Amino acid sequence: MSRDMRNDLEKSTSSSNGIRYHTNGSSLPTLQKGATSTTSNGFAGSTNGDSTSYTNGSTPVTARVRPLTYFGHDREEIARLLIQGLNDLGYSDTAHKLVQESGYELESPSVAAFRHAILNGEWSEAEALLFGSQRSNDGGGVSISNGNGSRHEGLVLAEGADKDVLRFRLRRQKYLELLEGRDHGGALMVLRQELTPLHQDVGQLHILSGLMVCQSADELRAQALWDGAHGSSRNLLLSDLSKSISPSVMLPDHRLAVLLDQVKQTQITNCLYHNPTTSPSLFSDHVCDRSQFPLQTHVVLVQQHEIWFVQFSHDGRRLATGGESTTVTIYDTIDFQIRHTLAEHTKAVAYAAWSPDDTKIVTCSHDFTAKVWDTSSGRCISSIIHGEEPVTSAAWAPNGQTFITGSLDKQSSLHIWNLNGETIHTWSDSTRVQDLALSPDGKRLVIISPEREITVYNFATWNEEYSLRLKTKLTCVRISRDSKYMLINMVDNELQLIDIGSAEIVRRFLGQKQGEYIIRGSFGGADENLIISGSEDGRIYIWHRENGTLIETLEGHPGGCANAVAWNPADSCMFASGGDDKKVKIWSKEASNETRRRHSSTGSYRTHAGRTFDAASGTLV
Helix, strand or coil: CCCCHHHHHHECCCCCCCCCCCCCCCCCCCCCCHHHHHCCCCCCCCCCCCEECCCCCCCEECCCEEECCCEEEEEEHHHHHHCCCCCCCCHHHHHHHHHHHCCCCCCHHHHHHHHHHHCCCCHHHHHHHHCCEEEECCCCCCCCCCCCEECCCCCCCCCCCCCHHHHHHHHHHHHHHHHHHHHHHHHHHHHHHHHHHHHCCCCHHHHHHHHCCCCCHHHHHHHCCCCCCCHHHHHHHHHHCCCCCCCCCCCCCHHHHHHHHHHHHHHHHHHCCCHHHCCCCCCCCCCCHHHHCCCEEEEEHHHHEEEHHHHHHHHCCEEEECCCCCCEEEEECCCCCCCEEEECCCCHHHEEEEEECCCCCEEEEECCCCEEEEEECCEEEEEEECCCCCCEEECCCCCCCCCEEEEECCHHHEEEEEEECEEEECCCCCCCCEEEEEECCCCCCEEEEEEEEEEEECCCCEEEEEEEEEEEEEEEEECCCCCCEEEEECCEEEEEEEEECCCCCCEEEEEECCCCCCEEEEECCCCCCEEEEEECCCCCEEECCCCEEEEEEEECCCCCCCCEEECCCCCCCEEEEHHHHCCCEECCCCCCCCCCCCCCCCCCEEECCCCCEEEECCEEE
């Protein structure tokens, strides 16, 4: 036993240095409007400060004198975290017992009243409780004080919290709910008399005022990216506001779970080869073995032309490849036999995108067209003429009924189409599109241009949110599964991870070579905790996303560029790469000496022994 642990056990005290609420033999102050029934802890456990704990007149519980710390941690903090965690788990009776035995409350009556006010849309009460006000015992409002006309000082805010910012968030919710209820007069009054005088984000005020013209509540919710009073918006607001309230007064939501996630994330961050599909256990320290990482060339598929893109279907069962050829080849990922060859383009095919349900795929070509194909039959179901320049990229809307295409034609650069090839929307911006990506939640569209610019659109309103001009050319954009981050390939040997919401650079990934050609990178791994990219030196580079460490450099496509990479979304131990050497390589953790044939569209295949057999000449190469 260490000296610190022994000292903890030897210390004793009869009171706490943290928050504690005393009844002195009387009941707790009564909260009007049933506030206590909606608190997250849902019970009372205040004590009179001595070694005997009473709860609402129940039988006294004799408490042992305990040290103030628990293995170096504050005992009250641990107890309150456990009380909240037990309630989150649904063990309310056990949590109640812990309140009785420890003498610590999860939150004070004023916090409970504030929670109730937010969740029930009582905005004046919420502001008064948060910031303080003169309260009386005349029957109005929530009573949280002793005596007549005493002043409630408000909740203790976290250091650096801006009261006007918090007021703006509260009043924004109030304004949106009035609009949703079609009370335009009340909403206008809030906008003019409560929001505008705060002198907060002018751009946000303009957006809010523009919502006045929405013809329905559904249109309002779509344009505001807000799910309404009866959705999760109030809970989200409460969670947001709680971050600005001192945690000694109001614990952030699910704090114990957040701390446990941080423990796991720290272990993942320190594990360079983390790639499992299951979450690390809390029972032991986590580490992944390099041998379980996909570093072996499992299959090589030889084609007749350079490979510019590789793209797995969402279910991971098929792989689409293409490039300098006029065709797109779709392989089955079980045996890597060809499922379909899509062959109606007349020039090189630069990109392909699978629909959300994988029943369709759209291909983008230098012949100025985009084509939609049925992936079960391989039949072309619609063809779109997209200006007079190459079509460079495409993405599907989450509904699978519409898709976006980008082109290098300034006069016809960005469109939304339906499955019949009819235009749904055309952006008037004369910005050429090098690449584009739509966030999986369908909220934001990101495009990059040859003019070194990133533009982010609100996909619900089709309006531009912001644009960034960089100092170097950009070649590829990808968006993470959680829709929070974009990954940008840049020609100065760098990839950047950028927060879409704040436009801030989160991390840079260095090492790969890129200066002239289009190189595509991607998120990788089971939890997208890896970054992977091709390179002009023919190698494949893999970084740890959380710390930016370059963990592997693989000899992928020597003699030219490794143009594209893609991680199988259904198999964390498989990714594909394609290059100028006219080969598609499938990478896995498996290393087999078995020789098995994998046919390609050219009649060539590669063995696991690492040699290529050409059917035309009948020789090993």
